[in-house]
Amino acid sequence: AVDMEQLLAQITREIEPQIGTGSVADYIPALAAVDPGQFGIAVALPNGECYGAGDWTKPFSLQSISKLFTLALSLSENDEDIWWRVGREPSGNAFNSLVQLEYENGIPRNPFINAGALVVTDHLAGVVGDATEAVLDFLRTEAANPDIRCDEEVAASEEAHGDRNLALTHFLASYGNIHGDVRDIVRQYVRHCSIAINCRDLALAGLFLARHGIRRDGSRMLSHSHTKRINAVMLTCGTYDAAGEFAYRVGIPSKSGVGGGILAVVPERCSVAVWGPGLDRRGNSVAGVAALDRFTALTDWSVF
Ligand code: DON
Numbered sequence: 001a002v003d004m005e006q007l008l009a010q011i012t013r014e015i016e017p018q019i020g021t022g023s024v025a026d027y028i029p030a031l032a033a034v035d036p037g038q039f040g041i042a043v044a045l046p047n048g049e050c051y052g053a054g055d056w057t058k059p060f061s062l063q064s065i066s067k068l069f070t071l072a073l074s075l076s077e078n079d080e081d082i083w084w085r086v087g088r089e090p091s092g093n094a095f096n097s098l099v100q101l102e103y104e105n106g107i108p109r110n111p112f113i114n115a116g117a118l119v120v121t122d123h124l125a126g127v128v129g130d131a132t133e134a135v136l137d138f139l140r141t142e143a144a145n146p147d148i149r150c151d152e153e154v155a156a157s158e159e160a161h162g163d164r165n166l167a168l169t170h171f172l173a174s175y176g177n178i179h180g181d182v183r184d185i186v187r188q189y190v191r192h193c194s195i196a197i198n199c200r201d202l203a204l205a206g207l208f209l210a211r212h213g214i215r216r217d218g219s220r221m222l223s224h225s226h227t228k229r230i231n232a233v234m235l236t237c238g239t240y241d242a243a244g245e246f247a248y249r250v251g252i253p254s255k256s257g258v259g260g261g262i263l264a265v266v267p268e269r270c271s272v273a274v275w276g277p278g279l280d281r282r283g284n285s286v287a288g289v290a291a292l293d294r295f296t297a298l299t300d301w302s303v304f
Pocket residue numbers: 063064065095096114158165190193240256257258259282283284
């Protein structure tokens with residue numbers, strides 16, 4: 001058996017030189033103000049036990065990791081319909097790129113680039129009304145923490161600098177691939193990206209992916225095969241145009257966000273949440289990737 005507490009302390013020590021390196025996301029001004037010298041890691045086991053080290057109870061901005069929850073909620077609400085509107089191939093382009101959309105007729109490559117996530121938010125909003133509330137409700141229940149909130153300052157900052165996401169959404173709408181009101185969909189998208197969460201709560205919220213779709217209360221959220229598919233899309237598309245390198249180095253399904261968080265899954269064994277605000281040039285946490293690299297090396301828990 002793995003001594004988790006000792007393992008996480010060891011990882012935190014080993015990656016110390018990486019903490020504070022990289023640069024914080026500066027295209028969202030409220031994120032540019034975050035102290036880059038922070039680092040946290042949490043591991044949740046299928047029985048609900050959770051271990052952590054470093055700044056693992058300090059909230060950070062969920063950002064693109066929210067795309068995982070909107071996808072999971074869409075699949076649980078409305079089965080396979082979403083796959084008519086978004087693909088499942090890595091994009092090889094930056095997460096907020098516009099170029100592929102025109103020559104691929106308004107069908108985004110995958111649900112984890114901004115264009116794809118905007119379509120998923122639109123789809124989910126069409127089923128549940130408000131995508132942000134659906135994500136918040138899910139996170140609060142799985143983490144047993146009613147205090148998880150959207151950081152309105154981050155949301156406002158992101159909306160004030162939201163020209164790209166508005167452009168993407170208008171462009172998608174011109175192909176008929178946005179059904180709701182463009183401004184409303186971008187607002188919902190920005191608000192679920194702006195949720196503040198800590199490593200502990202994030203690891204617990206991601207545990208359904210390690211448990212073949214079973215939630216905290218034992219109820220089934222997703223079928224076994226839907227859960228496998230989400231994990232597959234995380235592995236191939238979850239870290240953007242660095243997904244190949246990430247699979248090579250770390251080897252487990254993961255989803256990153258520009259707040260510096262990464263949620264990773266080892267099916268049947270655990271979920272892992274890491275956070276370090278300093279990003280590499282593709283938008284993935286430098287310390288977070290290093291920690292997951294050490295985690296899979298020391299446990300030998302890669303999926304390969
Ligand atoms: O739309 C955006 O640009 C941000 N709300 C989310 C981007 C993000 O997290 C990409 N991550 N690496």
